[in-house]
Amino acid sequence: MKRTHFLLAIVLASQLVTFAQRKETAGKSPWGFNDEIGTLNLMSDVSRLNVLSQIKSGKIYDLSMTYFVGMPSFSALGDPGYQYWLTHTPHGTIVDNPNGLGKTMNSKVSYTGDAISMYTHMGTHIDALNHFGLDGKIWNGFTPEEHLGDKGWKKTGAETIPPIIARGVMIDVKASKGRLPNNYRITSNDLKDALKKQRTRLEPGDIVVIRTGQAEFYQHADHYLDNYPGISLDAVKWLVEDHGIMLLGADNLSFEAFPPERKDNWVPVHTYLLAEKGVMFIEQMNLEELSDDNVYEFAFIAASLKLKGASGSPMRPLAIPINSK
Incomplete structure (x- = not known):
């Protein structure tokens, strides 16, 4: 019985070594x-x-x-998190008039735009x-x-x-x-x-x-x-x-x-x-x-x-x- 256990241990050890060394x-x-x-x-x-x-x-x-902002991310590895921001808002469009169409048009047609950055x-x-x-x-x-x-x-x-x-x-x-x-x-x-x-x-x-x-x-x-x-x-x-x-x-x-x-x-x-x-x-x-x-x-x-x-x-x-x- 002891010999059987000994041989089994050798076989198991050899298998572990083979696994450890597998390329x-x-x-x-x-x-x-x-x-x-x-x-x-x-x-x-x-x-x-x-x-x-x-x-x-x-x-x-x-x-x-x-x-969503604050969602799980790989920040521990230095990778960027999820970021979201507005590029256009209804009221801001009225104020900034980026399309050059004036307050009347921008008050009528509201405009929202946004952007994201993420890993x-x-x-x-x-x-x-x-x-x-x-x-x-x-x-x-x-x-x-x-x-x-x-x-x-x-x-x-x-x-x-x-x-x-x-x-x-x-x-x-x-x-x-x-x-x-x-x-x-x-x-x-x-x-x-x-x-x-x-x-x-x-x-x-x-x-x-x-x-x-x-x-x-x-x-x-x-x-x-x-x-x-x-x-x-x-x-x-x-x-x-x-x-x-x-x-x-x-x-x-x-x-x-x-x-x-x-x-x-x-x-x-x-x-x-x-x-x-x-x-x-x-x-x-x-x-x-x-x-x-x-x-x-x-x-x-x-x-x-x-x-x-x-x-x-x-x-x-x-x-x-x-x-x-």
Whole structure:
């Protein structure tokens, strides 16, 4: 018995060493050397029509967050917060007469205009494949030396992200496990348990969004940003490698949890998905209404702003319930 335990310990130790030493490298796309959208290539006219044909309701769930001054942001990393200001007001137009049409016209026709300034990774947004790389390369081997100019990336910028229509599945981990502890790392077993309770199955090419429950604190930035739970490397590998998931999303700030689970990489889930596998994901989603109505399968419809060269872009995803299979 002791010998058996000893041999088992050696095997486990060797597996841990192998995992610790596994080389993380930017992946090469199976869709060709010019590919810029990774697994979104799994969409087709046929797949989009298939999911749209399964819609059973006219009710639409808005999975996006509202933008407002004071909203949660990555200010801890030095990135700018959301700013909003008025450029024209009804009374100010009367006083300033910027259009040169005089007080009578400007008193009759009121004019309001405004502007915003923001980090592209604020609110509900999608991470483009150039957002994180490994050893100087991003997805498909593109490099900053060759593909990054003064006006952004010339490859995999947010403008390349197509409109997305596919079968969506929400995995409600919060409903399955209850309130998640601070910095909790969601495992593949957590996902399996939730799917079993929901009686939902995954299919290749799905979009999977994960509810941690963090969205309920979104109006209170300090709480939303504080020690939030997220997904583990084990869980995303199970989704991508075992189930062929096309796109991922979650309701927390940064998808994965911190502190990082690898000592040699501060964002191992980001680099695994974006740089190694070409899988984009959406952060800071609102999944509360889906959870309230127990909607787990839906037509996912979304498009992001075509921000040329950008590493991310605001997105407004919608969910429309479909017939369960």
